[in-house]
Amino acid sequence: MKLYDYFRSSAAYRVRIALNLKGLEYEAVPVHLVKDGGQHLQSAYRAINPSALLPSLQDDGATVTQSLSIIEYLEETHPFMPLLPHGALDRARVRALAQMVACDIHPITNLRVLKYLTGTLGVSEDAKTAWYRHWVREGLAAIETQLAHAPETGRFCHGDTPTMADCCLVPQVFNALRFSVDMAAYPTVERIGAACSELPAFAAAHPSQQNDAE
Amino acid sequence: MKLYDYFRSSAAYRVRIALNLKGLEYEAVPVHLVKDGGQHLQSAYRAINPSALLPSLQDDGATVTQSLSIIEYLEETHPFMPLLPHGALDRARVRALAQMVACDIHPITNLRVLKYLTGTLGVSEDAKTAWYRHWVREGLAAIETQLAHAPETGRFCHGDTPTMADCCLVPQVFNALRFSVDMAAYPTVERIGAACSELPAFAAAHPSQQNDAE
Incomplete structure (x- = not known):
């Protein structure tokens, strides 16, 4: 899995924690929010995530956006070490x-x-x-x-x-x-x-x- | 179920749609966001929802807050007419x-x-x-x-x-x-x-x- 990430992005930080709690390996792809007028605003990243916001997760070629949606996706595809309780x-x-x-x-x-x-x-x-x-x-x-x-x-x-x-x-x-x-x-x-x-x-x-x- | 609601609240409107799509009966309890300096800011409503935001759903005495959390709750407790696909x-x-x-x-x-x-x-x-x-x-x-x-x-x-x-x-x-x-x-x-x-x-x-x- 590839995580489009920025060290200080709060939403990316959430997903990093979730990946780590589940013990999932991932490759971090840095997208600098300040350099070059914001690399997230450039067309290369907009093609991955039209919202131009971090993070995005790529899994097997498919892209998932929005941190909470990504965490729910990880929960459904990797149910061990659950991040949601039962009831x-x-x-x-x-x-x-x-x-x-x-x-x-x-x-x-x-x-x-x-x-x-x-x-x-x-x-x-x-x-x-x-x-x-x-x-x-x-x-x-x-x-x-x-x-x-x-x-x-x-x-x-x-x-x-x-x-x-x-x-x-x-x-x-x-x-x-x-x-x-x-x-x-x-x-x-x-x-x-x-x-x-x-x-x-x-x-x-x-x-x-x-x-x-x- | 009781929905703490305001006709113009966008977040409450989401939940009203979800309840209607699932055909669930509910009682709307209006909380006026402007009158009385904002009825949502008063202690009576804060006791239900400390965020002082709409909507809140009460089901069998329990309170669920945050519109997306409420919709996920309705989806899990009333899975007919699903609001999420399968995969x-x-x-x-x-x-x-x-x-x-x-x-x-x-x-x-x-x-x-x-x-x-x-x-x-x-x-x-x-x-x-x-x-x-x-x-x-x-x-x-x-x-x-x-x-x-x-x-x-x-x-x-x-x-x-x-x-x-x-x-x-x-x-x-x-x-x-x-x-x-x-x-x-x-x-x-x-x-x-x-x-x-x-x-x-x-x-x-x-x-x-x-x-x-x-």
């Missing part, structure tokens, strides 16, 4: 936690949106940082509430083995720390992030461990 | 198309983001509308490319029966038209939208047909 309600809880990152936080705070704010709208660097922190805090506060008050929460977001929810949460925590968001208000998120970082699958997926890291 | 790659394609709406367009253009732009950032109404159209156009262009060049595309996004992808696409088209986005550049999206609107399940889920419509 329908439990699965819904894990998917909802994943989407609280992938739909409610990350899309509003990713690079293309920040560039539109400072470029097209002429927003100041300070106002951009405030925007970033606002949406991260809103989102993490909701996740903290879901996690802190639920008997389903264990060592990880759902029970004592990592799931798709942890694959999404850890990259979001990494991003929050990059923008100096104070994590003290989200103790359960912080505790789970620390538990994840002890696992080799998460450690090996960390941006600093990628071949294209800068 | 893993086909399922990945449908999920990716759904996420191209639910992750790449809608989160950046929803009400709370537009309010931050005009309120906190003091962006003009014109610049807000330009923002809206920019992300909708980017997203629809990518979806058009995925749909127009794929043998899997049929009368609907994937084959000749509606899927989760159509549940997401139709509300996004509705929103695009509200903001006068010219749909001529997206002929496949437009054709599929028209095909969907002929089905009673889609027609009954339309914002204008809800009890709380204004």
